[in-house]
Amino acid sequence: MEQRISLVTLGVVDLPRAVAFYEHVLGWRAESSPPGVVFFDLHGVVLALWPHDELAKDMGFTADRLPAYRGYSLAHNVRSEEEVDEIFARLKNYGATILKQPQKAFWGGYSGYFPDLDGHTWEIAYNPFWTILADGRVSMKEIKSDSR
Amino acid sequence: MEQRISLVTLGVVDLPRAVAFYEHVLGWRAESSPPGVVFFDLHGVVLALWPHDELAKDMGFTADRLPAYRGYSLAHNVRSEEEVDEIFARLKNYGATILKQPQKAFWGGYSGYFPDLDGHTWEIAYNPFWTILADGRVSMKEIKSDSR
Numbered sequence: 001m002e003q004r005i006s007l008v009t010l011g012v013v014d015l016p017r018a019v020a021f022y023e024h025v026l027g028w029r030a031e032s033s034p035p036g037v038v039f040f041d042l043h044g045v046v047l048a049l050w051p052h053d054e055l056a057k058d059m060g061f062t063a064d065r066l067p068a069y070r071g072y073s074l075a076h077n078v079r080s081e082e083e084v085d086e087i088f089a090r091l092k093n094y095g096a097t098i099l100k101q102p103q104k105a106f107w108g109g110y111s112g113y114f115p116d117l118d119g120h121t122w123e124i125a126y127n128p129f130w131t132i133l134a135d136g137r138v139s140m141k142e143i144k145s146d147s148r
Numbered sequence: 149m150e151q152r153i154s155l156v157t158l159g160v161v162d163l164p165r166a167v168a169f170y171e172h173v174l175g176w177r178a179e180s181s182p183p184g185v186v187f188f189d190l191h192g193v194v195l196a197l198w199p200h201d202e203l204a205k206d207m208g209f210t211a212d213r214l215p216a217y218r219g220y221s222l223a224h225n226v227r228s229e230e231e232v233d234e235i236f237a238r239l240k241n242y243g244a245t246i247l248k249q250p251q252k253a254f255w256g257g258y259s260g261y262f263p264d265l266d267g268h269t270w271e272i273a274y275n276p277f278w279t280i281l282a283d284g285r286v287s288m289k290e291i292k293s294d295s296r
Binding site for chain 2: 001003004005008010011012013014017018021022024025026027028029040041042043044045047070071072074090091094096116117118119120135136137
């Protein structure tokens, strides 16, 4: 697993209100984003704002595990579905806890989630619509990288 | 406020145990770090592992506000103390909540904290020991940037 972070997702109560805070108070500009989520391009790292219920569900926090939901997730994007599987095989080999096994995602990618020892969650994701640059930063432009 | 993230700090229960997870399970390598905190250089973004009590205290979560502590913080580093103050003046102007007013930090820098509307905390920091590269990424090497 390369040493980098691709995405920080923050769960929010009211998406337009949250976006307004980042745009009007911090002065940032959101990217054109799919419905229901808003991305900010932070020069190679993406900040995502996503309603709490969607984020919790995506992370695999079903009713019985919901109290452990912290309201955010970090993500590490890789260049193929196989690379996602390899990382989860490594995690399993070490006996690490898995929150959500890698699987096809509703947004067209492939991802899974695991918590670190203190409950901070990481998503490992392959997103065919984003590009991982040679230096590991993520680009929201769909330019296929030749660096895989 | 430029559109970038400098640091993700995760609160941990047991620092050596947390570092071992990131090094042995994820395969990352920690930087040489000051006592009591451990930094991972993620190509322009830093991941910090720091014991919960220290993080909570640094963020300004005193006993009466401790229940709001979420166990992590995002940070945006700037190039001077004045720039920290300018951002907090802007936040105040918008009526944003301030968690900790900018002040000299025990580690030799200058920083303050604010929560976004959903309680996700951001630190705005000037760290004289780190460099902000021209593209906004942070370097843990103390090379003074000429881009301020």
